Amino acid sequence: MVVVQWRFHWRDLFRNIKGYIAWKVLQVALTFYSLTYNIHMSQSYVVDCLLEPIFWFVDNFAGYLGKVFVFCVTFLTTAVVVIAYWLGLPYWWERSPYMTVFLVLFGNWLLLNVAFHYYMGVTTSPGYPPDGALIAEAASICKKCISPKPPRTHHCSVCDRCVLCMDHHCPWLNNCVGYYNARYFFLYMAYMVAGVTFIIMAGFDLGYQVLWVNDNGGITHENDPELIGHPVRLNRSGVFVPVQVIAEYDADHSPRVHDLPIPVITEAQRITANPMKRKAVVFMTVMCLSVFFALGTLTILHARNISRGETSIESHINATLRKTHTKHQFRNPYNCGRIKNWKLFLGLTQGRTFLRHVLMPSPHPPNGTGLSWHTVNNAIEDWP
Template identity: 50%
Template sequence: MLVIYLWNLCSGLLRTSLPVWVRLQVFVVMVSLLTASIVYIAYYLGLPWWWDRSPLVTIILLLVGNWLLVNVCFHYYMGVAVPVGYPPQGGLIPEAVSICKKCIKPKPPRTHHCSVCNKCILKMDHHCPWLNNCVGHYNHRHFFLYMVYTVIGIMFIMIFGVRLAYEEFFPEQEPELDGHPVRLNNLEIIPVTESLDHLSKEELAEIARQAAETEAREWQRRLIIFAGLICIATFTALGALAWWHAGLITRGETSIEARINSTESQKYRAQGKFYQNPYDFGPRENWKLFLGIKNRSWWHVLFPSNHGPYGDGLTWRTIHDSKIS
């Protein structure tokens, strides 16, 4: 239900009469606020809860959790801020495969026109309103790693928060008297329905303290429910999207090329032939090229790194060329 609500809300924003840049900035603000709220809840509820049980485990959780958070924030910022890559204006294009019908300019290989940006995008995958940016040659890696680290971070929160939630919603039963809740006050059981006029200031203060604790517990439960709904919805949506994009990366194609390659494969099969994606160098090589680590270590993926992709996005080697150097 929460996913449907967010989808309807986003669709409504896109249909409003506000300027396009304002509407799209709203999505970035929403992502930032939701992320900040989940982090706040994790610190506000999870940190003291785990610290009371094991300071050592808490320190380890802080290190792992903040490592994930830094990666999430870094890759989201880079996905939003990094220019996706455009064909040069007025410059020579080394290789053109067609003419853009909207720009009336030559298009390099793997370049497509974005109707939202109203520009041709190098190695375009799609336009992402949550980034207020296209996903293409220069920020594709950041977009994917943002999804991966977000999904891992949500799993981290859910795994280490489920016990807290269980104890919050299923606490030990308090004593009862004739079916009515009671409170303990210096070993004396006093029904809450009893008049409070005869009580001392200390007893009234104790009742006020208990009322404040009850209100705080209700607030905590609301926060847990909110965090749970957001985490489940985000994990489901981003997890499925990340898994799908991982398949595309494994095959060396973008989401646009996946449709093109599917159509070409059907045409070739009808002719008794086999179509091969010209940018598919095998799963291992495809991942190295996508992550930009063919000549770099895996540490560039585990920690924030602003290294760019291979090539300028204007020319592309294919399986028909010599081995990539």
């Protein structure tokens, strides 16, 4: 008689279950890929499909939101200027009238440039290719407009048309940044950063006293404007002390009356004692610091692109080309050198000067038409 002894192998069971599950997963994956196979399928393609609702929202509603953004920029800038005059002017006039005059003149010069360049950036057309005209310099055909597309021209999905030397569509301007208004856009950012930096430096001591010194030390009987002239005050120990000695008698019982000196109240202490003014200081601090870091970073990025002779769109395209080509094989044809790039961008040709046409508001247009471009082989002197 043969006796058979059975043994249960747990490892073989788990191995078989794992293999079965893996096989089913492969079957599902193979079925999915068989039904949805696309040679263009990639991670970028999947991301684009997931972001398609956001693109649709931007394309259909960015035009309406742009008007709201323009109103917000105008309102917030006006609020900051009003608060600067309301609080900063009395504070600096108390410290130094001569310094106040300088700050007012310098601040209004910055404000003039901010307002001018923002208005011009909003109202100036970025430039469009001529409709129905034969463009000899056309580099390609726009797939959406079905029309000739000059070099450095790109199609804006928000404006639904091609834009000459397009940089990007800016909702804060409610306009595209292109060939004719790129200088206004950049100088607006630069002067806005300079303006908030000026306010931060001029109001640093005031903000420090209001938000830190007086907030932590408190207002005592020596500096509380609400208790000036009151017959009694409450000192730090909680004991009532007289502000004025009502009567003092000499040895011959004759009365003698005299006053105690009333402490001087500074403008910073008055602002701290006023809840509305103190909230205004907090608002100014938050707004100026936010604009300084956000717009300052954006200004640096655009300044780097200008130094390279490229727009924001071209910077992404050129970055890809630099990765796929060696440095000797790829060169941006519109990069004429840092100094020339800045001169061309700011329009400092044909006798224009930095003092008159950059430091002061100037509506001068860029050279050329935006349809054809000079490359690294052409010098500035050869420009019309």
